[in-house]
Amino acid sequence: MIEEIGRTTEGDLIINVGPQHPATHGVLHLVITLNGETIKKVEPHLGYIHRSIEKMCESLSYRQFIYVTSRMDYLSSHINNHGCALCVEKGLQIEVPQRAQYIRVIMDELTRIASHELWWGAMAMDLGAFTPFFHAFRERETITDIMEKTCGARLTMNYMVPGGVMADLHPDFQKDVKQFIQLYKSKFEEYNELVTGNVIFQNRMKSVGSLSKEDAISYGCTGPVGRASGVFCDIRKLYPYDIYNKVDFEEITETEGDSFARYMVRLKEMQQSIRIIEQLLDNIPEGEFQAKTKAVLKLPKGEFYQRVETARGEFGVYIVSEGGTTPYRIKFRSPGFSNLSALEHMVRGLKIGDLVAAMGSLDLVIPDIDR
Amino acid sequence: MGVNEKIEKTDFPGKIHETAGGGIVLSKLDDVINWARSNSLWPLTFATSCCGIEMMSVASAKYDFSRFGFEVARATPRQADVIIIAGTIVNKMAPVLRRLYDQMADPKYVIAMGACAISGGPFFYNTYSVVKGADHVIPVDVYIPGCPPRPEALLHALITLQGKIKAGLTREQIKENSYLNP
Amino acid sequence: MLNEDLKLKLTGIQPLIHFEEGGEWLNIFVPPEELRTFVLQLRSDPDLVMDYLFCLTCVDWKTHFTMVYHFSSTRYRHNIVVKAKLDRANPEIETVSDIWRTAEMLEREVYDLFGVKFLHHPDLRRLIMPDDWEGWPLRKDFEDPVNMIRL
Numbered sequence: 001m002i003e004e005i006g007r008t009t010e011g012d013l014i015i016n017v018g019p020q021h022p023a024t025h026g027v028l029h030l031v032i033t034l035n036g037e038t039i040k041k042v043e044p045h046l047g048y049i050h051r052s053i054e055k056m057c058e059s060l061s062y063r064q065f066i067y068v069t070s071r072m073d074y075l076s077s078h079i080n081n082h083g084c085a086l087c088v089e090k091g092l093q094i095e096v097p098q099r100a101q102y103i104r105v106i107m108d109e110l111t112r113i114a115s116h117e118l119w120w121g122a123m124a125m126d127l128g129a130f131t132p133f134f135h136a137f138r139e140r141e142t143i144t145d146i147m148e149k150t151c152g153a154r155l156t157m158n159y160m161v162p163g164g165v166m167a168d169l170h171p172d173f174q175k176d177v178k179q180f181i182q183l184y185k186s187k188f189e190e191y192n193e194l195v196t197g198n199v200i201f202q203n204r205m206k207s208v209g210s211l212s213k214e215d216a217i218s219y220g221c222t223g224p225v226g227r228a229s230g231v232f233c234d235i236r237k238l239y240p241y242d243i244y245n246k247v248d249f250e251e252i253t254e255t256e257g258d259s260f261a262r263y264m265v266r267l268k269e270m271q272q273s274i275r276i277i278e279q280l281l282d283n284i285p286e287g288e289f290q291a292k293t294k295a296v297l298k299l300p301k302g303e304f305y306q307r308v309e310t311a312r313g314e315f316g317v318y319i320v321s322e323g324g325t326t327p328y329r330i331k332f333r334s335p336g337f338s339n340l341s342a343l344e345h346m347v348r349g350l351k352i353g354d355l356v357a358a359m360g361s362l363d364l365v366i367p368d369i370d371r
Numbered sequence: 372m373g374v375n376e377k378i379e380k381t382d383f384p385g386k387i388h389e390t391a392g393g394g395i396v397l398s399k400l401d402d403v404i405n406w407a408r409s410n411s412l413w414p415l416t417f418a419t420s421c422c423g424i425e426m427m428s429v430a431s432a433k434y435d436f437s438r439f440g441f442e443v444a445r446a447t448p449r450q451a452d453v454i455i456i457a458g459t460i461v462n463k464m465a466p467v468l469r470r471l472y473d474q475m476a477d478p479k480y481v482i483a484m485g486a487c488a489i490s491g492g493p494f495f496y497n498t499y500s501v502v503k504g505a506d507h508v509i510p511v512d513v514y515i516p517g518c519p520p521r522p523e524a525l526l527h528a529l530i531t532l533q534g535k536i537k538a539g540l541t542r543e544q545i546k547e548n549s550y551l552n553p
Numbered sequence: 554m555l556n557e558d559l560k561l562k563l564t565g566i567q568p569l570i571h572f573e574e575g576g577e578w579l580n581i582f583v584p585p586e587e588l589r590t591f592v593l594q595l596r597s598d599p600d601l602v603m604d605y606l607f608c609l610t611c612v613d614w615k616t617h618f619t620m621v622y623h624f625s626s627t628r629y630r631h632n633i634v635v636k637a638k639l640d641r642a643n644p645e646i647e648t649v650s651d652i653w654r655t656a657e658m659l660e661r662e663v664y665d666l667f668g669v670k671f672l673h674h675p676d677l678r679r680l681i682m683p684d685d686w687e688g689w690p691l692r693k694d695f696e697d698p699v700n701m702i703r704l
Binding site for chain 2: 019021022026027047048049050051052053055057059068071074075118133134138140141154155156200248295367
Binding site: 090231 | 690
């Protein structure tokens with residue numbers, strides 16, 4: 001039945017969505033074959049933001065290539081940098097001080113909340129509701145203000161270094177974050193009232209874009225997309241790094257695998273992130289924020305792989321080193337690439353409006369896919 | 372007299388005072404038109420990478436750009452006045468950008484936001500697929516440095532563009548009024 | 554399963570493999586003709602159940618290519634790395650995209666950037682470079698004086 005739907009017949013319409021389109025969240029070009037309004041085939045064309053990052057990293061030093069990854073998935077820029085710094089530390093066997101580990105995890109979780117906020121606002125905007133966009137940016141601006149006081153920048157904060165973090169926290173950090181948590185808890189009910197409980201929203205999202213558990217594993221979907229289909233794949237629980245093994249939080253999974261399940265997984269993840277921050281905020285130990293390392297880093301000959309959990313899924317850094325000051329080959333395993341490959345399977349047989357809902361629930365960031 | 376008499380055609384509204392730039396009535400009219408154009412520029416939503424998020428921040432409530440007239444961000448180039456190139460332009464995307472610019476109706480203005488759109492930015496050396504600057508593809512009026520630039524920098528650039536339009540110094544207006552190109 | 558038990562089990566499945574020491578996970582070198590049968594066994598064997606392919610890439614070692622596959626199991630949580638050496642003049646290998654659906658796009662990307670041909674792939678064409686691009690960008694001998702500005 002699925003194969004019959006996929007074959008092109010007379011009278012089919014082939015249209016382009018993108019590359020410049022408000023609903024694709026970046027430059028993604030989809031070539032859709034339609035029969036009336038029913039989708040028969042979706043083919044993504046990538047490469048409109050391919051900046052040849054992997055080739056460029058072969059001529060950058062180990063301290064420099066970390067910050068190129070914050071331009072890849074710019075909504076979880078801290079987490080990407082964290083993964084690269086951990087991989088370099090694995091190669092050089094550097095011990096990171098406790099204070100730096102606490103700071104890194106708190107910044108990661110704040111970034112995760114900011115990324116999910118923007119996803120929530122953009123997804124509601126795709127489905128036609130403009131108000132949640134402004135509400136989401138209100139919370140996001142509070143977080144970026146905190147980041148700006150410590151790291152110096154709002155979006156691409158070059159803050160993680162191999163060995164720790166670049167600078168210490170600003171003096172009012174704990175007070176600012178506590179104020180943010182107060183604000184957030186009082187506004188969270190608004191989200192449920194505005195969007196989650198809305199009948200139109202639920203009808204547009206339930207049973208749209210279903211992905212079964214075996215398909216999710218076979219397509220390599222991780223992150224909220226995989227967890228909504230029942231796959232336990234949270235890297236923070238399976239292969240914990242820094243102090244995630246000492247923190248108490250739940251891994252959220254759902255079983256239906258449709259767009260509404262992906263939506264609920266992300267909303268609940270935001271609350272778990274708040275829980276992690278509350279546990280860590282008052283207990284930041286005193287000490288160094290950066291381990292002493294040489295100025296020029298040289299990794300020994302060999303291969304190193306490190307995985308971290310970004311807001312979109314599993315981000316992997318694979319470094320092949322020949323002993324020099326620059327890496328021989330770097331490969332970034334991006335979560336969006338695998339999530340996008342499941343798109344065609346999800347939307348075959350649905351209507352165009354469902355394609356927009358399914359793509360919004362996948363939370364794609366295209367520079368992450370194209371690298 | 373009668374309908375057979377030939378009526379001599381004169382310029383509207385008649386030769387009042389001959390000056391360079393078209394006569395005193397027309398230059399005042401130009402001022403009014405420029406004022407009207409600059410205060411209601413509609414941007415095209417064209418964001419390829421990270422600078423797009425800062426553009427979205429400017430569109431939202433904290434650094435609102437709709438108080439300067441940019442409220443209605445159109446998704447189609449046929450209805451937009453200004454294109455804000457936020458993000459890196461890559462070899463595969465360059466023909467698409469050119470086509471979008473050609474589809475926009477005159478008068479159109481271009482702002483290059485971020486280091487990538489000015490000159491390739493952090494992706495200048497050792498990359499095989501990045502266009503080193505959006506002005507290799509389309510002519511640019513205002514450049515905003517930064518990676519990414521702060522929202523206030525984008526607002527400053529929008530106000531600078533408005534100032535340029537009122538003074539008659541954008542590329543469009545220079546081209547129109549140039550004595551080398553009658 | 555621990556690395557030692559995995560070594561015994563895998564040598565039992567396919568005697569032609571050899572192991573490389575000194576990595577975090579078990580690194581296995583397989584001759585490229587035997588790759589497909591080997592990974593099918595990895596998927597279907599009830600003690601291994603490697604159903605999650607999380608990274609597929611290629612490394613250019615100036616004299617030959619090495620295809621690198623990272624596998625993991627969602628049931629037992631063990632990870633292994635499978636590698637295959639390819640001839641640089643004519644790099645060809647069997648596809649695994651019908652066993653793990655994620656390999657379809659990952660193999661297209663490796664074809665686009667390195668020029669490795671995957672036999673019996675359903676749709677092998679360029680993915681991220683423009684369709685009329687010539688050359689294989691991530692090879693070490695790729696020269697592009699027009700676009701690349703060297704530092």
